[in-house]
Amino acid sequence: MKNFVFHNPTKIVFGRGTIPKIGEEIKNAGIRKMLFLYGGGSIKKNGVYDQVVDSLKKHGIEWVEVSGVKPNPVLSKVHEAVEVAKKEKVEAVLGVGGGSVVDSAKAVAAGALYEGDIWDAFIGKYQIEKALPIFDVLTISATGTEMNGNAVITNEKTKEKYGVSSKALYPKVSIIDPSVQFTLPKEQTVYGAVDAISHILEYYFDGSSPEISNEIAEGTIRTIMKMTERLIEKPDDYEARANLAWSATIALNGTMAVGRRGGEWACHRIEHSLSALYDIAHGAGLAIVFPAWMKYVYRKNPAQFERFAKKIFGFEGEGEELILKGIEAFKNWLKKVGAPVSLKDAGIPEEDIDKIVDNVMLLVEKNLKPKGASLGRIMVLEREDVREILKLAAK
Incomplete structure (x- = not known):
């Protein structure tokens, strides 16, 4: 830690x-x-x-x-x-x-x-x-x-x-x-939940693994998933709203950062280009980017990705098969609650990938480098890496 x-x-x-x-x-x-x-x-x-x-x-x-x-x-x-x-x-x-x-x-x-x-x-x-x-x-x-x-x-x-x-x-x-929040449209509830889960995962996958922070993160993710499903069925379920609301707050108030390396944040920065260029909801963009990023970088931190599959979805086993099963389960859950999971789902043509990459790299130059930051932590992403992640996210 x-x-x-x-x-x-x-x-x-x-x-x-x-x-x-x-x-x-x-x-x-x-x-x-x-x-x-x-x-x-x-x-x-x-x-x-x-x-x-x-x-x-x-x-x-x-x-x-x-x-x-x-x-x-x-x-x-x-x-x-x-x-x-x-x-x-x-x-x-x-x-x-x-x-x-x-x-x-x-x-x-x-x-x-x-x-x-x-x-x-x-x-x-x-x-x-x-x-x-x-x-x-x-x-x-x-x-x-x-x-x-x-x-x-x-x-x-x-x-x-x-x-x-x-x-x-x-x-x-x-x-x-x-x-x-009882009267929120379903999409806003879902995208809010995706945003909150993504904040937690940005810390969870940053190359650190303090046990207490892992347990808090995993419990909060499972709570968000459970409460989201309840709210889709019954939007005025106060206990579900309250649990989701507090989960979203602690997802990015410092709690999840304790004992970690500062967070990964590559997915958020790639998504910022999607919503800047296409004005899509931030949570929708994260649902598209995160599973693709996970599939691209998991070899850099396999133990944590194995743990994710076991703790979030209850899977057993080990190695690449377990990891890919966990990533696919996450993508399927996102799809189940109504989030887009591909550029195609959001109406973004695959032909636009180079334009999106250019926008991401502009962010690196103008927003990250002046602060001494890079695009990613367990794997610093270059232009070609971003392009490959977006290709994985295309369909």
């Missing part, structure tokens, strides 16, 4: 009926005026907007609104909200929605205190060391952004989808009421 420091500064308020607490939390932080950022109309249809507004009014919090954040959040909306935040001299940012809204809130919170273009932080020209305080009310469990310092934004002009990470971007308080 590697040495580690575990510190997460985000306060979580979890459970049914917790949204009205947001105003109190903001007031207790000494905030008087804030930017209220959200997406489309869903929070007005499910009552979340009214609960938030009532709470802000009750506790004397002023706010200005910016709406219209997309599921794959774009830089132009961040720019718009940064301009409003600066003009209105807000003291904090409140994101109400899913991971896209919260990631946008983080970028806005940092951009409000930066004189240049906040995109600089995503291409290695600026290190985020300060941001306005961030609060959120989460309405979709998937990305784990409610309890980490990460944000991913797409520059829609250049078709670049890059991530940034900073201690300054951890939310101060996140409210998670699983009951507001």
